[in-house]
Amino acid sequence: MLAVYKRDLKSYFNSMIGCVYIAFIIAFVSIYFAYYNLRMGYPYFGDVMCSVAYILMLALPILTMRSFAEERKSKTDQILYTSKSSVTGIVIGKYLAMATIYLIPILWFCVFPLIISAFGTHDFKGDYSCILIVFLIGCAYIALGMFLSSLTESPIIAAVMTFGILLILQLMSGITNFISTSNLTSFIGCVIVVLIAAFIYYAIARNAFVTAIISIVGVMALIVTYIVKSSVFGNFIPTLLNKLPLTNTLDNFAIHTFDVSGVVYCISFGLLFIFLTVQSIQKRRYS
Amino acid sequence: MIEVKNLVKKYGNHLAVDHLDFTIEPGKIYGFLGPNGAGKSTTMNIMTGYIGATEGDVLINGHSIVEEPKEAKKYIGYLPEIPPLYMDMKVIEYLKFAAELKGIESGKKAKAITEAIELTKLHDVSDRLIKNLSKGYRQRVGLAQAVLGMPDIIILDEPTVGLDPKQIIEIRDLIKNLGKNHTVILSSHILQEVSVVCDYIMIISHGKLVASDTPDNLEKLMENTTKLSLKVKADKNNIENILNSFDEIENVEYTTGRDETMTDVNITTPVDIDIREKLFYSFAENKMPIYEMTSTKMTLEDVFLELTQEKKEDE
Incomplete structure (x- = not known):
């Protein structure tokens, strides 16, 4: 597990994807921060963070697309699965490497509330809980992306599928309006x-x-x-569909409510897809 | 020691490995021989735990690869058909990663890596990116990965494909050296290679084991006939008339080459009878000059062709 984690982490920086991803996210959120919090003087960074979280939908598929698809394509998965490490260990190692890359810009954003506090009114609790939930949602998205990457040999298809599903989740409330009740x-x-x-x-x-x-x-x-x-x-189906998007939790956090059920949902969503990744790999090897 | 028990692998309706059963004794070099698509790579992938079998089991030193993969995989070093190399890593980084993945203790890691580099002669390139290495060097990096930590059993899937003649000889010598202290299994569709390197040959065709013996015994197996090839300046009918008077001949084949006045004849006779003199005089009497006559014993190549083709005729 540790070997896979270290190798993957290094490979994200060797191939520039990691650097470009981190730079892109930091630049994007920082522009919002500079405009809303610094220029307009709005004291809550958490709200800004929640409202720009949709960028994850675009950026995270790029991070997750190669995780398993690339290994399968170049046949490097053979050294992984014929080694002593268990499949679960390999999946968790890869997942943690992606989560670590994702964590780097999040840690950087933790500085922003401190900057705001230097100018007066501030709300650390609200800001940091928003950063936490954005981190958790991203982790859940990474698990989904990793699962889709394990289904295909092509990183591009993995990225497009991940983006498509995240987009549908994002637009879910609009879609359910069409469904008869x-x-x-x-x-x-x-x-x-x-x-x-x-x-x-x-x-x-x-x-x-x-x-x-x-x-x-x-x-x-x-x-x-x-x-x-x-x-x-x-109303059963529309209600069910409306519960699916993780971003609902984001709305609650943006109005300064700590939504525990949302946190639990994000974590279970992530664990479910990590589990499914292990299953999909085992199934492909044993059938 | 490896015991392969009743191994079956199906891809949909296609039977890639068909009830394979064999035992591999320690300390020998084994060669898997078979035409393309015979199921060599599939068998190796199952033996190393990369894919699962539809039926049957593989025991590595008594540990089942399916039920105790951790214990069983400890004894195996594997070089797949396409070396599993990460192009964005340096050779030394890659070997460190492979050592960690194999769970080699940190105290022994540096020594194991040095040993593998020495064995595969990778000193000069150890600081270069794998991406920038030639095919031969990549193959060697893959080999270094397989021998890392000196596992009991080393499995090599077509280790010499794509190498130049000098590299092939080097790798063969390396395999022979490894065979002194380890069990080596290698697959190939090149006969000379297997007969030079291996102590024991297993011929696989259509997922079945069709023969397994030492190279010498396999040749002996087929030595019950002798082949004669003749080039005669006469047409087929005239030759047929003469040959009909020979009772010793088991089989005759005729072919006409580019030169229409010449006929090539292939004659098969029992191994203890030599009819060359008799043939010479009878053709001479009939004024048909013999341009060429060669006697050939069955080689390993014929054994291989015969065994792998027999199956096709059965179907």
């Missing part, structure tokens, strides 16, 4: 979700019998529920 549409949505789950199970386990049972039992349960009490489905 009637009981019937939510019911159909739930059926589709069950069938997708069954299909994913089939793709992994290749067991047609269990897949059939999952889909039949799931769909039957939904039909029974719909006949008995259709109001259960009202």
